Amino acid sequence: MQTTAVVIGAGHAGLAMSRRLTERSIDHVVLERGEVANSWRTQRWPSLRLLTPNWQTRLPGHDYAGGDPDGYMPAAEVAATLTRYARLIGAPVRADTTVRTVRAVPQGFEIHADDDVLYARTVVLATGACNLPAIPAVAAAVPRSITTLTPFTYRDPGQLPDGGVLVVGASATGVQLADQIHRSGRPVTLAAGEHVRLPRAYRGRDIFWWLEATGLLAERYDQIDDLTRARHLPSPQLTGAPGITFSDLNALTAQGVRIVGRLGRVADGVAQFSGSLRNTCVLADLKMNRFLNRADEWATASGLDDELPPPHRFAPTRVDPRTPLELDLTTGEIGTVLWATGFRPDHSWLDLPVRDRAGHIRHEGGVVTGAAGAYVLGLPVLRTRASSYIHGSDADSAALADHLHSFLGSRPR
Amino acid sequence: MTITDRPVDNGVNVEALLGAREALSAAPEAAEFTWRASCTWRNGTHSRSTVAGFTGLGAEQQHRTTYEFDVDHPECFASEDNGATPVEFVLVGLVGCLTAGVAAIAQQRSIQLRSVTATIEGQMNVLGILGADPGVRNGFEAVTVRFAIDGDASRDDLRALIAQSQKRSAVFDIVTNPTNVLVELA
Numbered sequence: 001m002q003t004t005a006v007v008i009g010a011g012h013a014g015l016a017m018s019r020r021l022t023e024r025s026i027d028h029v030v031l032e033r034g035e036v037a038n039s040w041r042t043q044r045w046p047s048l049r050l051l052t053p054n055w056q057t058r059l060p061g062h063d064y065a066g067g068d069p070d071g072y073m074p075a076a077e078v079a080a081t082l083t084r085y086a087r088l089i090g091a092p093v094r095a096d097t098t099v100r101t102v103r104a105v106p107q108g109f110e111i112h113a114d115d116d117v118l119y120a121r122t123v124v125l126a127t128g129a130c131n132l133p134a135i136p137a138v139a140a141a142v143p144r145s146i147t148t149l150t151p152f153t154y155r156d157p158g159q160l161p162d163g164g165v166l167v168v169g170a171s172a173t174g175v176q177l178a179d180q181i182h183r184s185g186r187p188v189t190l191a192a193g194e195h196v197r198l199p200r201a202y203r204g205r206d207i208f209w210w211l212e213a214t215g216l217l218a219e220r221y222d223q224i225d226d227l228t229r230a231r232h233l234p235s236p237q238l239t240g241a242p243g244i245t246f247s248d249l250n251a252l253t254a255q256g257v258r259i260v261g262r263l264g265r266v267a268d269g270v271a272q273f274s275g276s277l278r279n280t281c282v283l284a285d286l287k288m289n290r291f292l293n294r295a296d297e298w299a300t301a302s303g304l305d306d307e308l309p310p311p312h313r314f315a316p317t318r319v320d321p322r323t324p325l326e327l328d329l330t331t332g333e334i335g336t337v338l339w340a341t342g343f344r345p346d347h348s349w350l351d352l353p354v355r356d357r358a359g360h361i362r363h364e365g366g367v368v369t370g371a372a373g374a375y376v377l378g379l380p381v382l383r384t385r386a387s388s389y390i391h392g393s394d395a396d397s398a399a400l401a402d403h404l405h406s407f408l409g410s411r412p413r
Numbered sequence: 414m415t416i417t418d419r420p421v422d423n424g425v426n427v428e429a430l431l432g433a434r435e436a437l438s439a440a441p442e443a444a445e446f447t448w449r450a451s452c453t454w455r456n457g458t459h460s461r462s463t464v465a466g467f468t469g470l471g472a473e474q475q476h477r478t479t480y481e482f483d484v485d486h487p488e489c490f491a492s493e494d495n496g497a498t499p500v501e502f503v504l505v506g507l508v509g510c511l512t513a514g515v516a517a518i519a520q521q522r523s524i525q526l527r528s529v530t531a532t533i534e535g536q537m538n539v540l541g542i543l544g545a546d547p548g549v550r551n552g553f554e555a556v557t558v559r560f561a562i563d564g565d566a567s568r569d570d571l572r573a574l575i576a577q578s579q580k581r582s583a584v585f586d587i588v589t590n591p592t593n594v595l596v597e598l599a
Contacts, residue, residue, distance in 0.1 A: 194580075265591040275589035279579040286573045321555075357441060 003029050005404065006111050006120040008102070010036045010093045012059060012082060013378030014126035016393040018091040019060045020401035026408070028120075030091055031113050033098040037082040039130065043152050044075045047180065049240025050390070051172055053206050058391045059085055060398065070206065072240025078390075103351040108373055122373040122404050125350070125361070129379045130343035136168075139339060141266035143329050147336045151177070154338060157184030163335030164188070166271065166327065168263050170195040171234035174340035175247045179239070181338070182257050189327060189334070190252060191273055193262030196236040197248045197284040197317065202292060203299070203308045207238070214298045216291070217386040221365055224381070231381045234342065235388075249281065249317050260323055269330035273323075281317035289313060345379070366400045373407055375400045421565075425520040443471045452484075459485040459495045500535060500553070507584045508533040508558060514578030519564060524574065526564040533558045556588065 005021055007014045010032035021028045032038060050057065055069040062085055073081065086093055100112040108121035133150035142148060147161055151173050157180060167178045170192035182188040198207050211217050224230045239247040249259050261274035296311045327334065347361060354370045356362050361376050365383040368374035377396060379387065386392035437444040446469035452462040465479040483496030497505070508531050519526050535556045541549035562571050579585045 261589070267591070272591045276579065276585065279576055279585075282572065282576045283580060286569065286576060289569070290573075 001029075001116065002119045003027055004120065004408065005029075005122045005124060006031060006109065006118055007124040007126055008099050008111075009126035009128060009378070010082075010086065010091065010095075011039060011126065011128055011378065012037075012390045013128065013393045013397070014124070015082060015086055015089065015091055016060050016397035017124050017126055017375075017377055017401065018086075018093075019089040020397045021404075022089060022091075023060075024401055024405050026401075026405065028092065029118070030093045031097045031099055031111070031118075032093055032095050035083075035095045036086045036091075036093060037079040039128065040075050040079040040082070043130075045151065045154050045156065045177075046075060047156070047241075048075045048176070049073060050078060051235065051238045051240055052208050052389050052391065056208055056212065056389070056391050057081070058394050060089075060394050062088065071242070074240075099349050101349055101351045104371055121408060122375070124400070124404075125347065125368075125374070125376040126378050127345065127347070129345050131346035132344050133339060134342040134344045135339045136263070136341055138263060138266055139337075142337055143269045146329055146334065149336060149338045151338075151340060151343075157181045157186060160184075160186060161335040162186070164333050165336045165338060166191065166263075166329075166334050167338045167340055169193070169234075169340035169342065170237065170249065171340060171342065172236060172238055172247075175237045175249075175252060176239050176241075177338060177340055178252055178257050179247065179255065182252070182255055186336075187256070187258070188252075189258045189260055190249075191260050191263040191271075192249060192277060192280065193274070194280050195234055195249075195284050197288045198236045198238060198291070199288075199314060200238055200245050200247070202295060203311065205308070207236075210291075210295045212386075213302075214295055216294070217384060217389075217392075219385050221381055221383055221387075224385075227381065230385070231379075233380075246314075250315065253318060253320075258324075259319070260327070261325070266329065269328065271327045271329055273325050273327070275325060277323055278319045281319050285316045366396060367403055373404075375404060421520060421523045421525045423516045423520045423524075423526050425517045427517065427520045430517065431521075440471075443469070445469070455495070456493075457485075458490070458492045459483065500537065503588070504533045504535055504556070507556065507582075507588055510582045510584035511558060511560075511575070511578050514582050515560070515562070515574055518574055518577050518581070519566075522566075522570070522574070524564050524566040524570065526562065528563045529560065531558055531560045 004026050005028035007017050007028060007030040010030045014030050015036070018028065018030050034042065049072040051072070053069065054064045054066060054071050054073060057064050057073065097113045100114070102109055102111050102123055105119070107119060109119070109123045111118040111120060111123065133152055135150065139148065154177065160181065164187045165181050166189045167174050167181070168191045170190060174190060178188045178190045200207060202210055221227055237248050253259055259277070261277035263271055264274050265272045292313065299305055299308055352371045352374065354361050354368050354374065362369040363376050366376055368376055376382070377400060378393060381387055382392070383396045383399060384392060387396050446467065448467050450462050450464045452460050454460050462482045462484060463479055464476065466473060466475050468474065482502070484499055484502065485495040486492035486498055487494045512529060512531055515529055516526060533556065535553040537553050538549045540546040541551045560575050562574070564571065566574070
């Protein structure tokens with residue numbers, strides 16, 4: 001089969017791109033290993049909700065129209081929304097089609113998908129950033145008697161053995177699962193490295209309203225001082241569950257969760273934690289306050305101070321000076337270790353010379369370096385800070401579709 | 414921050430450091446460094462260590478001169494006190510590393526420093542190293558560093574300075590995180 005563009009992945013990014021290509025009358029097909037929004041159906045725990053409010057869940061030509069603009073969508077509703085969107089835009093999705101290889105050929109790209117071979121002048125990689133759990137090497141030293149889980153295999157606390165749980169990682173995933181598991185009656189220890197602390201709401205508005213209004217989410221990748229850092233930042237400690245104001249370490253401490261430093265090593269069955277916890281908390285507090293200062297300055301400059309409740313600051317993160325540096329995993333106190341240590345993309349099927357030393361795809365704002373006609377979409381801070389969230393694909397897909405369109409025009413068939 | 418006529422100068426060449434970051438990211442082999450010291454026993458608990466060369470930037474490098482350090486224990490440990498104790502060298506290493514970081518980061522953030530002083534303390538129960546109580550560890554129970562900084566910045570910016578300095582510090586990482594150590598007979 002011959003087509004102008006092949007989009008790989010029918011999640012929010014791939015569908016946004018499909019809509020942009022249709023707008024430009026660019027003939028294409030969207031290949032999807034499962035069905036639309038596959039990861040949301042099969043690889044997320046059921047109670048997960050988006051961190052972003054519903055009103056912000058915008059896709060090209062489609063705004064949220066439901067009855068709860070200030071709510072946060074559960075995973076199943078995200079899947080349903082994307083399925084409706086795919087139908088609405090008439091996306092040419094080929095479901096249950098797994099891509100085996102993508103390689104460069106003189107006329108563009110040769111894509112092997114199951115038993116089929118497709119030829120396309122351009123290819124859009126939209127399989128996302130969260131295909132595999134990123135598990136640190138230290139996992140190999142965890143005693144065999146311990147049950148280990150990842151966010152991909154976790155469903156709910158009922159599947160865990162009795163006893164304590166060590167949650168490793170303090171991103172949104174780590175704090176949400178620590179909270180949920182601790183509420184089930186299993187005592188939780190949370191190992192926290194560098195993390196991003198933000199309140200769910202500030203001065204009566206959702207934090208994502210502030211992140212968008214102040215222009216922070218619109219910051220472009222080529223204007224960010226430390227892009228490597230920005231692209232590897234853990235997700236903010238937020239929860240989409242209703243009625244929760246803070247999902248930070250203080251909230252977990254108040255609940256009885258024990259917070260320890262970053263997991264450094266497991267030696268002879270004993271987990272050792274970094275003594276840097278206090279500093280990582282100070283850094284998180286300083287960064288949160290720096291953003292709140294920016295938010296207040298913006299509100300004043302925009303003349304909103306009369307409309308909004310007055311500025312205030314939150315209590316600093318409390319760190320117990322007697323925080324343990326070790327935890328023996330062989331005593332039976334801990335029954336489960338849950339790796340909430342982030343995710344990584346799976347581009348193992350990509351047979352193109354486009355990777356850097358660390359294995360990441362090299363690209364300029366989504367235009368892949370080293371393979372003309374290849375694009376990547378749906379990665380953190382791809383073009384702006386908003387790219388990390390669903391609505392970021394709105395602008396990103398428009399820019400990349402424009403680039404793709406002029407690429408086609410610059411090269412005769 | 415006060416606006417001054419003169420550019421901020423803490424004696425740190427930030428352009429060179431940023432240039433190094435860029436150059437070494439492009440040539441990762443050159444970023445592999447090996448730091449070395451050699452030590453000779455003198456008598457009792459007294460030893461002398463020397464530091465002269467190291468490997469980095471893909472070549473053998475030399476300090477401007479050879480540095481010597483006498484290491485011993487104090488008289489209350491029935492030693493001759495010919496030098497600082499090894500644990501004090503660790504404190505010197507940590508506070509020296511953090512102070513260098515403060516200066517470099519202040520330069521990068523355009524904060525003029527007038528003075529930086531720091532005191533560092535490591536609390537230790539010596540029953541651990543004496544083998545008298547298996548429940549007491551050999552090393553520090555806690556380390557406290559207190560910085561006094563006079564510079565053109567708010568207290569929050571100074572707090573951010575010492576927080577960032579810890580984040581980028583080699584010795585802070587060495588002290589707070591486990592490291593594999595191999596000691597063998599030559």
